[in-house]
Amino acid sequence: xxxxxEVVKQLLIVNIILFVGSLLVPVLNDYLPLYYFENPAFxxxxxxxxxxxxxxxxxxxxxxxxxxxxxxxxxxxxxxxKFFIFYILCGLGAAFLHTAVNYWQVHDVMNTxxxxxxxxxxxxxxxxxxxxxxxxxxxxxxxxxxxxxxxxLSVAVGxxxxxxxLLVAFAFMFPNAGLxxxxxxxxxxxxxxxxxxxxxxxxxxxxxxxIFGGGTGVAHFAHIGGALVGFxxxxxxxxxxxxxxxxxxx
Numbered sequence: 394x395x396x397x398x399e400v401v402k403q404l405l406i407v408n409i410i411l412f413v414g415s416l417l418v419p420v421l422n423d424y425l426p427l428y429y430f431e432n433p434a435f436x437x438x439x440x441x442x443x444x445x446x447x448x449x450x451x452x453x454x455x456x457x458x459x460x461x462x463x464x465x466x467x468x469x470x471x472x473x474x475k476f477f478i479f480y481i482l483c484g485l486g487a488a489f490l491h492t493a494v495n496y497w498q499v500h501d502v503m504n505t506x507x508x509x510x511x512x513x514x515x516x517x518x519x520x521x522x523x524x525x526x527x528x529x530x531x532x533x534x535x536x537x538x539x540x541x542x543x544x545x546l547s548v549a550v551g552x553x554x555x556x557x558x559l560l561v562a563f564a565f566m567f568p569n570a571g572l573x574x575x576x577x578x579x580x581x582x583x584x585x586x587x588x589x590x591x592x593x594x595x596x597x598x599x600x601x602x603x604i605f606g607g608g609t610g611v612a613h614f615a616h617i618g619g620a621l622v623g624f625x626x627x628x629x630x631x632x633x634x635x636x637x638x639x640x641x642x643x
Contacts, residue, residue, distance in 0.1 A: 398468040426548035444484035446550040487554020490618025498544035558623030
């Protein structure tokens with residue numbers, strides 16, 4: 394078992410406190426999750442706070458187990474400050490890509506409606522009331538309208554984006570370490586396991602599912618965003634500087 398490190402311990406405590414707090418004080422769920430930035434409920438702190446909120450017991454259990462398992466190893470090598478910066482940046486990357494996809498989903502439909510005489514103000518007014526104008530269906534499909542409404546109204550919660558960054562960092566530093574899932578009893582090298590998980594999560598995400606928490610719809614792009622930032626940070630930090638710590642060079 395890994396020895397829990399200080400920053401990982403503090404992150405675990407904050408996540409657990411906010412999860413329990415959101416159950417006891419439901420109003421927290423109105424202010425701390427990440428809303429779409431054009432939604433009136435959006436607040437500037439949400440790209441940070443959303444990564445400490447979780448939607449279910451299984452969601453937080455998986456994320457906290459992964460934080461403990463991979464985060465403790467990385468913090469021991471990098472130190473607390475560098476690990477914390479990496480973790481937060483991956484979480485912010487997840488929020489950014491998730492929001493970018495939401496923006497495309499919303500404005501792809503809105504642009505078509507604009508060309509047919511509907512103003513942004515009138516569209517936002519109805520969306521904020523969780524309503525639609527049935528005339529929209531003359532110009533865009535029901536699926537597109539549903540995607541626009543979901544992107545505009547739904548919220549994102551969870552540390553999954555930051556966790557995916559940790560997975561990428563672990564695979565970057567320990568490519569030959571064996572990893573496995575409950576339904577895959579044979580360990581797979583991290584350099585194959587992590588890219589495989591990312592591809593599988595993306596494919597399932599397009600179908601409205603995600604294997605590692607975070608809900609449905611386009612939430613899987615938050616995972617990809619966290620992983621991408623994790624990869625870019627590892628690339629910028631130059632993997633070779635960590636080779637002295639490798640224990641899986643066989």
